[in-house]
Amino acid sequence: MALVTYREAVRQALREELVNDERVILLGEDIAEFGGTFKVTLGLLEEFGPRRIRNTPISETAILGAAVGAAATGLRPIAEIMYSDFFAVAMDQVVNQAAKMRYMFGGKISLPLTIRSTMGGRRSAAAQHSQCLEAWFMHIPGIKIAMPSNPYDAKGLLKTAVRDPNLTVIFENKMLYNVKGEVPDEPYFVPWGQAKVVRVGKDVTIVALSDMVDFSLKAAEQLAAEGISVEVIDPRTLVPLDIETIVRSVQKTGRLVVAHEACVTGGVGAEIAAQVAYRAFDYLAAPIERVGAKDSPIPFSPILERAILPDERDVIMAVHRVLDYAA
Numbered sequence: 455m456a457l458v459t460y461r462e463a464v465r466q467a468l469r470e471e472l473v474n475d476e477r478v479i480l481l482g483e484d485i486a487e488f489g490g491t492f493k494v495t496l497g498l499l500e501e502f503g504p505r506r507i508r509n510t511p512i513s514e515t516a517i518l519g520a521a522v523g524a525a526a527t528g529l530r531p532i533a534e535i536m537y538s539d540f541f542a543v544a545m546d547q548v549v550n551q552a553a554k555m556r557y558m559f560g561g562k563i564s565l566p567l568t569i570r571s572t573m574g575g576r577r578s579a580a581a582q583h584s585q586c587l588e589a590w591f592m593h594i595p596g597i598k599i600a601m602p603s604n605p606y607d608a609k610g611l612l613k614t615a616v617r618d619p620n621l622t623v624i625f626e627n628k629m630l631y632n633v634k635g636e637v638p639d640e641p642y643f644v645p646w647g648q649a650k651v652v653r654v655g656k657d658v659t660i661v662a663l664s665d666m667v668d669f670s671l672k673a674a675e676q677l678a679a680e681g682i683s684v685e686v687i688d689p690r691t692l693v694p695l696d697i698e699t700i701v702r703s704v705q706k707t708g709r710l711v712v713a714h715e716a717c718v719t720g721g722v723g724a725e726i727a728a729q730v731a732y733r734a735f736d737y738l739a740a741p742i743e744r745v746g747a748k749d750s751p752i753p754f755s756p757i758l759e760r761a762i763l764p765d766e767r768d769v770i771m772a773v774h775r776v777l778d779y780a781a
Contacts, residue, residue: 455638461631463605464494464570467612468532470641472502475530478616481508482517482534491536492572492631514540518547518569525567526555532616535571538625539585552621553596564619568612573601573625574665574715575763581751584759586716588625588663592692592725598622598646599692603667605635607690610644618646627664627715647694651703655685658773659703661726662686663714666745666764670713673769684773692722700726701733708739709776713769718746740779743772 458466471478480495486509489496499507510517514535521533535541541548548569555565575584591597598621602608608626615622652667653674662670667688674684685703689695704710710730712723723744730742745768753759 455636457634458605458637459631460605460608460626460633460635461492461494463609463635463637464612464626465496465498466637467609467616468495468498469501471532471613471616472498472506477528477530478532479506479508479524479529480532480534481510481521483510483512483536485509485534490534492628494631495534514544515547518544518552521567521569522547522551522555522565525552525565526563530566530568530616532568532570535569537583538571538573538587539582541571541587541590548591548597548623549594553594556620557596565621566616566619567621568615568618569621569623570612571623571625572628574627574629575752575759576629578754578756578759579752580754584752586625586664586714586747588692589716589720589722589725591623592722596621597693600624600646600690601664601692602626602690603630603662603664603688605633605637607644607650607688609637610642611646611690613641614643614646617643625664629665644690646691647696649687649689649696649699651685651699652688653684653686655683655707657683657707658685658709658711658776659700659707660684660686660769660773661700661710661712662688663692663722666713666715666769669764669766670769673766673773676766676770677773682773682777695726695729697726697729697733701730704730704734705737708737710738711743711745711769711772711776713745713764713772715763716746717749718744719749721746740776743776745769745772
């Protein structure tokens with residue numbers, strides 16, 4: 455085992471898959487010499503050359519259009535969209551082409567395309583570089599989605615995605631790139647659709663996405679000092695979603711809080727809440743609570759940004775609400 459950053463774990467996965475299969479190529483803005491905005495691909499150009507590590511124009515439509523075509527004709531492209539906010543100008547390529555192509559051809563082709571993109575705020579990057587848009591993609595059949603919260607999962611989920619015969623999208627939280635964690639020295643894979651119970655508890659279940667896993671663990675520590683036992687679950691992937699693990703936990707605790715950085719309205723938390731209510735309604739001792747950003751564009755001001763985005767304090771308040779509920 456080695457202690458590596460989230461950034462290095464992603465780079466290791468990219469390198470291993472480039473070595474494993476010569477059909478794997480990388481394409482995106484400034485990913486070659488510059489190593490990408492967040493330096494994830496730094497050094498790969500020197501090892502694999504410009505035919506496989508390809509800079510693109512500043513056009514997300516072109517990046518994803520080229521990636522879809524490459525995947526449909528035998529390559530295994532890994533496309534980088536610098537900020538998930540920029541998906542908006544290329545949604546046709548994702549929603550109407552990549553997500554539907556295999557279905558429209560009756561399963562006669564595969565589309566082994568992996569899209570990596572960053573998400574999240576807390577960097578004073580303002581409204582157009584700070585969004586969490588995973589719920590957009592979860593609504594579209596044909597798109598598998600992962601949101602790794604730590605270096606181990608970042609590497610293992612990406613390696614699994616690259617070998618998937620169909621479209622996968624991975625959202626990497628920008629604030630996690632410098633986070634360190636243990637990663638095995640030998641290659642490994644993390645299966646999609648298997649949630650992880652990262653803290654065992656008996657009073658309340660918290661389902662947390664991406665960086666909210668860490669905030670939820672901080673909240674759990676503080677709540678433990680009050681005698682409150684919290685179970686924290688990291689779904690790892692949204693599609694497929696391991697709802698069974700979540701339901702089993704709620705059947706034990708009787709209370710659920712779902713935490714994500716995205717806006718509460720229309721967020722993934724609403725879908726998880728709906729599925730749990732349908733499958734485990736009789737076990738619920740309180741209404742399900744959702745924790746997320748306020749329904750507002752993300753401000754540039756650090757003070758205002760902190761007021762908009764959720765952290766462990768919001769999780770703690772939500773836990774108290776479900777525990778204080780009197781039917």
